[in-house]
Amino acid sequence: MNSDKEKKFLRLISEHEGLIHKICHVYAADALAKQDLFQEIVIQLWKSFENFRNESKISTWMYRVALNTALTEKRRNKTKVSISFLGSLKDDKAQESIVDAHEENLNLLFSAISKLTEVEKAVVMLYLDDKSYEDMEDVLGINQGTLRVKMNRIKEKLRQITKV
Amino acid sequence: MELRKLKELWDGSSNSSIPINEKELNQILNKRSRRPIAIIKRNLKLEMAFGILFYCFFIWIVSNQAVSIILYFDIILLVVAGILYSIYVFYKNQLLNKMECMSCEVKSNLNLQLGFLEKLVKLYFKVGNIFVLLTYLIAGAIGYITSESETDSIPHYLEIMIFITIGAVLFLINYYFSRWYLFTLYGKHIQKLKNILYEMDESEKK
Numbered sequence: 001m002n003s004d005k006e007k008k009f010l011r012l013i014s015e016h017e018g019l020i021h022k023i024c025h026v027y028a029a030d031a032l033a034k035q036d037l038f039q040e041i042v043i044q045l046w047k048s049f050e051n052f053r054n055e056s057k058i059s060t061w062m063y064r065v066a067l068n069t070a071l072t073e074k075r076r077n078k079t080k081v082s083i084s085f086l087g088s089l090k091d092d093k094a095q096e097s098i099v100d101a102h103e104e105n106l107n108l109l110f111s112a113i114s115k116l117t118e119v120e121k122a123v124v125m126l127y128l129d130d131k132s133y134e135d136m137e138d139v140l141g142i143n144q145g146t147l148r149v150k151m152n153r154i155k156e157k158l159r160q161i162t163k164v
Numbered sequence: 165m166e167l168r169k170l171k172e173l174w175d176g177s178s179n180s181s182i183p184i185n186e187k188e189l190n191q192i193l194n195k196r197s198r199r200p201i202a203i204i205k206r207n208l209k210l211e212m213a214f215g216i217l218f219y220c221f222f223i224w225i226v227s228n229q230a231v232s233i234i235l236y237f238d239i240i241l242l243v244v245a246g247i248l249y250s251i252y253v254f255y256k257n258q259l260l261n262k263m264e265c266m267s268c269e270v271k272s273n274l275n276l277q278l279g280f281l282e283k284l285v286k287l288y289f290k291v292g293n294i295f296v297l298l299t300y301l302i303a304g305a306i307g308y309i310t311s312e313s314e315t316d317s318i319p320h321y322l323e324i325m326i327f328i329t330i331g332a333v334l335f336l337i338n339y340y341f342s343r344w345y346l347f348t349l350y351g352k353h354i355q356k357l358k359n360i361l362y363e364m365d366e367s368e369k370k
Binding site (some may be wrong): 006007009010013014017036039040041043044046047048051052061064065067068069072073097105106109117118119122128129130138139140141142143146158162 | 169170171173174175184186189190192193195197198199200261266267268269270272273274277317353356359360363364366
């Protein structure tokens with residue numbers, strides 16, 4: 001393995017690790033599934049890294065690879081509502097921390113997102129990451145008009161879910 | 165909860181993750197992918213290894229035969245089978261390599277994967293059925309040539325009838341078994357891809 005290339009890749013992963021973690025939390029149910037998905041996304045990013053020519057934004061490229069992996073992943077377990085967002089990919093140490101209001105809200109957010117369909121999850125993730133509809137189209141390949149319609153439906157769905 | 169609040173929560177949600185280090189990265193990169201296409205690629209290598217093993221075994225059998233018309237027949241069969249199998253493996257490998265583009269737009273990648281996966285399943289199904297039929301016909305032909313000198317205990321037409329009946333039953337069993345097997349292997353994944361693509365196109369069609 002080329003160490004220079006590896007270092008460059010590691011830097012890239014470290015800079016955008018949050019993006020991968022978010023996708024794992026949205027698409028995988030438990031700690032084991034999250035770990036599997038995280039590893040799979042990193043493997044796919046590494047494989048695609050060689051062909052990355054800076055023609056698109058780094059985050060667009062990462063989102064494409066990560067979502068392509070998450071949507072076509074063969075899951076060990078059926079996706080269910082993610083209970084604790086702090087279920088770290090490394091171990092469960094974080095779970096020992098006191099559950100505060102912020103965590104409760106996070107749980108509520110991820111629990112609400114987990115009730116959406118696979119495509120809606122992808123759309124809402126990009127939306128919450130402040131991506132423009134142009135960027136979202138670039139990642140998903142769905143035209144902007146359709147994305148707007150979907151987003152309105154998702155907002156309504158989330159409003160209903162989080163109201164309860 | 166308001167969307168603004170959701171966005172704030174979302175922005176803070178990745179803070180809890182522990183950064184990955186070089187050692188961990190190496191460990192991850194050395195692991196085998198569990199993606200359906202990676203599994204099919206590994207299975208193809210296994211299939212090739214078995215194919216080569218069987219081929220070597222048949223070469224060994226043929227090389228031990230005495231010179232006769234059957235020997236020439238077997239050599240031709242071996243050559244034809246080798247060529248056909250190589251074409252099959254080459255074509256399947258090409259399909260698998262073109263099957264996905266992970267850095268492409270999600271929708272186009274899913275479309276690509278679905279199209280190639282359907283092609284692959286059709287190829288599997290056709291090749292499997294043709295293989296069983298050809299093997300049976302060739303086995304029948306060899307049996308017919310080798311038993312010609314023996315005295316016939318049953319009438320010729322009855323022999324042909326039995327041969328056709330057994331062949332038809334075998335073919336039907338293989339046909340339905342292949343359908344069930346391929347559906348079990350790829351059916352769910354194909355359906356999943358179709359559902360996602362349908363959802364992506366939903367509003368565009370309305």
